[in-house]
Amino acid sequence: MISTVLTWAVQRRLDDIEHFRQHPHEVQQALLKSLLRTARDTEWGQRYGFADAPSAREFAQRVPISSYEDLYPHLERVLQGEGNVLWPGPVQWFAKSSGTTNARSKYIPVTRESLQDGHYRAGRDMSAVATLLYPEVDIFGGKTLSLGGTHQGNPFREEGSGSRVGDVSALIMQNLPAWAEFVRTPPLELALLDEWEEKIERIAQHVRHVDVRTLAGVPTWMIVLIRRVVELTGAQNIREVWPNLGLFLHGAVAFGPYRELFRQLIPGEGMHYLEIYNASEGYLAFQDEPNSEDMLLLLNHGIYYEFLPSDQWDVPAPQAIGLEQVEIGRSYAVIISTNAGLWRYKIGDTVRFTSLAPYRIRISGRTKHxxxxxxxxxxxxxxxxxxxxxxxxxxxxxxxxxxxxxxxxxxxxxxxxxxxxxxxxxxxxxxxxxxxxxxxxxxxxxxxxxxxxxxxxxxxxxxxxxxxxxxxxxxxxxxxxxxxxxxxxxxxxxxxxxxxxxxxxxxx
CATH class of the missing domain: 3.30.300 (GMP Synthetase; Chain A, domain 3)
Known part of the structure; x- marks a missing residue:
């Protein structure tokens, strides 16, 4: 009964997904207006005239494209607890990125809006698509095993402030709605452990007794966990431990080099794989078709998109283009404006479009990678x-x-x-x-x-x-x-x- 109710609830999102597939530009323009209206009284909004309701072209002319380093003086104030700088009110949560293109950590604001209208809405949409594509897995009939990081106190504020920094996966899990927490494993006290070796061991001990239907996480660490569970149980393979396992939602690294290994780790028919593009800055895309590596760009999830052609990556005043101007096959650097207060922000990733109706992408690399x-x-x-x-x-x-x-x-x-x-x-x-x-x-x-x-x-x-x-x-x-x-x-x-x-x- 619970599985039936949850499946029905998430599949109500399918109409909204179809709407932004069919009307991408209208959805994106409405989203931009909403973002500007919400942030019009912030320091950033007043500086660039958000109250004037600028068009997309005017917005691009007024607001500069920013790297993390460009935006950091403002983000540092937000980290220290100052409100209404980039987004209304103070921000309590920050995703700490490893910064693979430089040695410094990045602290990305995570607002209530970016969680609710971004990460969680996209999570429900991903669940809706998964239940539609693979009803036989019955993902809500068991548990989703999710591996994430950890979070700590904000080093920029006094102890006891309630502000936290950490991996975006940890921030998402810490704030999950009750229904989502009900269907995931392991419990938070294990999922958020600091020591990674201890975490793998204790999670493996716990989940070997759980009816795991879905895996969610980074392939490299999921391999370590699966192998440890097999060792602990003495099983021939993980199918003997989790006979109902049928889906892996994977992200963070390209899956191609790991595909054959997962076929060996999870033998037999009935195992499905879907890629997600969930970054510290937001949930950007997910795979919505089987037997394809393309991902559907999410257009109504708190992110307004612009794109930099490759010849604009390293020029002093780069000129971005809108979604309606992109071409199939070319690599673009992704520029986002979000409901966490990132304005015309260079996320660092590059994508190429494989379809324009609807808009589907593949991650092609990084501007500095x-x-x-x-x-x-x-x-x-x-x-x-x-x-x-x-x-x-x-x-x-x-x-x-x-x-x-x-x-x-x-x-x-x-x-x-x-x-x-x-x-x-x-x-x-x-x-x-x-x-x-x-x-x-x-x-x-x-x-x-x-x-x-x-x-x-x-x-x-x-x-x-x-x-x-x-x-x-x-x-x-x-x-x-x-x-x-x-x-x-x-x-x-x-x-x-x-x-x-x-x-x-x-x-x-």
Whole structure:
């Protein structure tokens, strides 16, 4: 009865989903007007004339595009408890991002509106789509196992202020509505533990006795948990522990390199996978079709979108375009204005559109998370696909990887470069040389700029592949105090900072 009622309740959202699919521009314009009206009396709203109800074009002309560093002087005041700066009233919750493109943590405001009208509304929509696509799983007939991070007191305020900072997953779980908390596991006292190793162990002990129907979390840590549950129970595989398991809602990293491993961990038919794009700044998209890697852009969830073409990423006064101007296949940096007070904010991610009716996207990388030391313009999407192809060709299963440029001296005064890759495997490739060859060949097929630089080794030499022992990346993250939660290994970087640290880890 409970499952039937909850399924009926969430599926009432299907009409709203269909509405923004059919009327995307009208929905986005109405949302922008609502955001500006709500924030008109804030300091930011008064500075840029939100009370005038500016059009989308006027809004773009008045308000500058901001990076986190640009916005930080205002965010710092919000962190310290000042109200009505970017959004009405004081903000009590802040998502702490690992900042994979720089060494500093980022503190992203999480307001009541961004939780209710963003994360939770999108969560209900995702549940509605899942129950429609896979009714046989009966996701509300059992529990959803969600892995998240933790939260702590706000270091910018006095103790006892009630303000908290932490992983966005922890903030979401801490504030979940009662119905959602009823269908999830483990209990909060386990889900929000600080020590990641202890958390995995205690959660595994708890959930081995639970009827888990759905998994939700980052693939890398879900693998660790599943394996520990199997070890504790002495089962052959997780199907023997959770016979009704049928759905994994995954995000944070590309799933391609992990797909085969999950097929091994969860054998048999009837297991489904849906990707979600839920960032610290908001819930942006989710996969709404089976057998597709495309995600539906969420247009009525507290986020107004603009997009920067690649030729505008590094110019002094970048010019963004609206949703109605995007084109299929091009990579765009995402610019958002939100009900948490982020105004024309560069989220750092890049996407490309795969459909314009409705608007569907794939994450293609990050504006500062790519390899372009020699004009090759390799984005994370290229790297993930190449690693997945090399794994398939050599029977390997990847755990994590990173890559950075490497330079060599060359004859005749010319300079040649290359890419150095450090990869950690669950199952190592049968032939490491062949792995490197397939990695290189796939990148050449996917990226014409890379292929041109690789022609006859004139500008780029073949990739230098280093296979790291198990636990290398985990030790590196632990050493940096970034083990667990939303923290992850940077896939690509034009700087060798991260790679050199990991190479040092290998030598120690």
């Amino acid at each position: 790519f390899l372009n030391a020699f004009g090759e313009e390799v984005v994370v999407e290229n790297a993930e696909a190449a690693v997945a192809a090399a794994c398939q060709a050599t029977g390997a299963t990847i755990r994590d990887f990173t890559a950075a440029p490497i330079y060599f001296a060359a004859d005749n005064g010319a300079s040649r470069g290359g890419h150095q890759w450090v990869l950690e495997f669950v199952q190592a490739p049968t032939d490491a040389t062949h792995f490197a060859e397939v990695l290189d060949q796939t990148l050449r097929q996917l990226n014409s700029d890379y292929d041109a630089k690789r022609h006859r080794d004139i500008a780029l030499t073949p990739p230098d592949v280093i296979i790291a022992p198990a636990g290398t990346f985990e030790r590196w993250l632990a050493r940096k105090g970034k083990l667990g939660g939303q923290h992850k290994v940077p896939r690509l970087s034009n700087s060798r900072e991260f790679l050199e640290e990991i190479l040092l880890e290998l030598r120690n």
